[in-house]
Amino acid sequence: FDYEKRNQHETRPHFTLEVFPPKRNASVGTIYDTLDGLTGLKPDFISVTYGTGLSADRTATARIAHTIHHEYGINAVAHLTAQYLTADDVDEALAMFDDAHVSGILALRGDRNPDREPVNVFTHASDLTAYIRQRRPDLEILGACYPEKHPQASTLQEDVDNLKRKVDAGATRLISQLFYDNDDYYRFLDLARDAGITVPIEAGIMPVTNAKSVRRMTSMCASRVPAPVEQMLTRWSDDPATLQQAGIIYASQQIADLVAHGVDGIHLYTMNRPAVARRIWTNVQDLFTADQQPQA
Ligand code: FAD
Numbered sequence: 001f002d003y004e005k006r007n008q009h010e011t012r013p014h015f016t017l018e019v020f021p022p023k024r025n026a027s028v029g030t031i032y033d034t035l036d037g038l039t040g041l042k043p044d045f046i047s048v049t050y051g052t053g054l055s056a057d058r059t060a061t062a063r064i065a066h067t068i069h070h071e072y073g074i075n076a077v078a079h080l081t082a083q084y085l086t087a088d089d090v091d092e093a094l095a096m097f098d099d100a101h102v103s104g105i106l107a108l109r110g111d112r113n114p115d116r117e118p119v120n121v122f123t124h125a126s127d128l129t130a131y132i133r134q135r136r137p138d139l140e141i142l143g144a145c146y147p148e149k150h151p152q153a154s155t156l157q158e159d160v161d162n163l164k165r166k167v168d169a170g171a172t173r174l175i176s177q178l179f180y181d182n183d184d185y186y187r188f189l190d191l192a193r194d195a196g197i198t199v200p201i202e203a204g205i206m207p208v209t210n211a212k213s214v215r216r217m218t219s220m221c222a223s224r225v226p227a228p229v230e231q232m233l234t235r236w237s238d239d240p241a242t243l244q245q246a247g248i249i250y251a252s253q254q255i256a257d258l259v260a261h262g263v264d265g266i267h268l269y270t271m272n273r274p275a276v277a278r279r280i281w282t283n284v285q286d287l288f289t290a291d292q293q294p295q296a
Pocket of ligand 1: 052110124150159
């Protein structure tokens with residue numbers, strides 16, 4: 001096991017969280033409830049997703065990032081999806097993110113909406129990354145990566161080669177799509193390091209909280225549901241509380257194994273459920289503060 005090759009962190013792994021803006025008609029208070037529940041976790045940053053839908057509020061990500069930084073004193077990372085944006089739109093978003101004092105931007109292409117033609121300025125996330133890098137030379141730019149490959153790539157190797165372009169364009173940290181089998185992550189990590197990608201890569205963990213959302217998310221991302229997760233979904237299909245409890249244990253075990261393998265960071269998809277995130281953090285927090293010794 002080649003610790004040096006797979007992992008880039010120097011001291012301890014990052015622990016980061018992701019939230020999404022509340023739906024347009026939801027009360028603004030719901031995001032405060034979410035953030036109140038997450039602050040005690042002392043994450044390295046909280047990232048805020050960016051809505052691609054026609055009805056999405058384009059200022060929501062910046063406003064929530066502003067709150068995270070200014071009111072909670074936690075680093076904020078803003079997501080930005082660019083395939084439906086012009087260069088002027090991106091400049092406007094960057095100005096809002098400056099006001100929010102974001103510590104980084106997660107530069108994304110976004111998912112294709114079949115009813116909408118892309119603008120064709122930022123075709124790939126690497127185009128947006130290069131554009132932001134030119135305008136904000138010192139900013140941390142993050143990128144997404146896919147341990148089981150992006151659904152549109154024909155092979156994992158092709159996807160990793162494209163990922164290298166994103167890093168060459170200026171991405172300084174990567175965050176992975178969800179996965180439920182750590183072996184898929186380790187296989188991807190070896191390919192990425194072999195391709196010359198040396199930036200830190202954080203593992204994206206999405207706890208199983210209810211069967212419907214696992215089915216929806218894994219089919220959208222074309223991620224595998226391995227046998228132990230399939231078993232949980234079947235065994236507790238009529239018992240959501242127990243399924244959630246099993247999901248917390250499963251995510252905690254995934255994290256423990258990743259940290260034991262010296263992962264650069266864990267990015268927890270909180271799905272705006274702070275109680276679940278807190279219970280996972282309670283299980284694993286000591287692993288993050290213990291000295292990290294490279295192992296032979
Ligand atoms: P890209 O990096 O552009 O990759 C998309 C496809 O194009 C891949 O198949 C890749 O291999 C290929 N490709 C990439 N670069 C090139 C190139 N230069 N030449 C040829 N082919 C290339 N969606 C949202 O709407 N809002 C969010 O806030 C959001 N946050 C996310 C956070 C994380 C951590 C992740 C993993 C995903 C997130 N997504 C979000 C979903 C994301 O927008 C979709 O997965 C989208 O389909 C791809 O975005 P990308 O930035 O990875 O695209």
